[in-house]
Amino acid sequence: MRPYVILNSAMTLDGKIATKTGSSEISGPEDLIRVHKIRKEVDAIMVGINTVLADDPRLTVHKIPSVPSDNPLRVVVDSRARTPLEFRILNTDAPTLIAVSESADPQKVEALKKKVDVVSCGDKRVDLQCLMAELHGRGVKTLMLEGGSTLNYSMLSQGLVDEVRVCIAPMIAGGRDSKTLVDGEGIGHMKDAFKMEFKKSYSLGKDMVVEYHVVHE
Numbered sequence: 362m363r364p365y366v367i368l369n370s371a372m373t374l375d376g377k378i379a380t381k382t383g384s385s386e387i388s389g390p391e392d393l394i395r396v397h398k399i400r401k402e403v404d405a406i407m408v409g410i411n412t413v414l415a416d417d418p419r420l421t422v423h424k425i426p427s428v429p430s431d432n433p434l435r436v437v438v439d440s441r442a443r444t445p446l447e448f449r450i451l452n453t454d455a456p457t458l459i460a461v462s463e464s465a466d467p468q469k470v471e472a473l474k475k476k477v478d479v480v481s482c483g484d485k486r487v488d489l490q491c492l493m494a495e496l497h498g499r500g501v502k503t504l505m506l507e508g509g510s511t512l513n514y515s516m517l518s519q520g521l522v523d524e525v526r527v528c529i530a531p532m533i534a535g536g537r538d539s540k541t542l543v544d545g546e547g548i549g550h551m552k553d554a555f556k557m558e559f560k561k562s563y564s565l566g567k568d569m570v571v572e573y574h575v576v577h578e
């Protein structure tokens with residue numbers, strides 16, 4: 362058993378979610394409100410460690426009226442326990458779970474455990490199947506995956522994503538070193554692409570939101 366997973370992201374028309382310098386202010390204020398509404402609805406939000414290191418995100422519900430109990434569990438996929446102790450993801454605004462692997466430095470794990478919950482899944486890298494089962498066991502029925510590109514690929518390639526919701530901003534960034542919606546290893550042939558079924562689309566301020574169901578083959 363695993364949570365129902367919604368991959369949500371903002372991207373440019375050419376599919377970039379950040380520039381080569383890590384700048385990722387893409388969508389408009391209306392989209393940020395949409396994202397915070399989803400945060401309020403789901404049981405957990407998950408990001409990769411590089412997103413934490415790049416953005417120092419809070420991952421709380423703060424752009425719409427809310428009370429502390431509206432904040433979902435914040436999950437960081439961080440094999441080597443690299444989450445900096447002073448970062449906002451470890452504050453007391455919301456519960457946090459850091460998923461590490463057996464390869465993490467025990468001292469770093471202990472330091473994190475003094476602040477938040479830590480779970481170990483996998484030998485070298487975080488085993489995402491194991492993590493999903495762990496989260497489900499902790500009562501997480503719905504989860505929003507908020508990137509970045511590397512974690513998005515791992516989750517899609519392991520069949521762990523159920524919906525993709527993308528806000529497309531009317532801008533083009535370019536750059537071979539700019540992060541796209543999904544990076545990772547990528548597939549070799551288009552016939553093996555992750556298949557989607559259209560759900561809905563709508564304009565939001567200057568942006569366009571498109572939503573798809575992932576077809577599990």
Ligand SMILES: NC(=O)c1ccc[n+]([C@@H]2O[C@H](COP(=O)([O-])OP(=O)(O)OC[C@H]3O[C@@H](n4cnc5c(N)ncnc54)[C@H](OP(=O)(O)O)[C@@H]3O)[C@@H](O)[C@H]2O)c1
Pocket residue numbers: 369370371372377378379383384385387408409410411412413415416438439440441443486487488489507508509510511512513515516540544
């Ligand atoms: N526009 C948007 O909506 C949006 C949203 C999110 C992020 N972003 C941007 O995306 C960029 C970060 O993306 P990213 O691709 O570099 O990194 P990422 O996906 O945030 O994190 C990837 C890291 O997670 C760790 N990890 C552990 N187990 C993993 C597994 N099984 N599969 C995949 N990753 C695993 C790995 O580091 P370890 O091995 O050290 O654990 C890996 O390098 C940032 O610039 C951020 O601003 C944009």
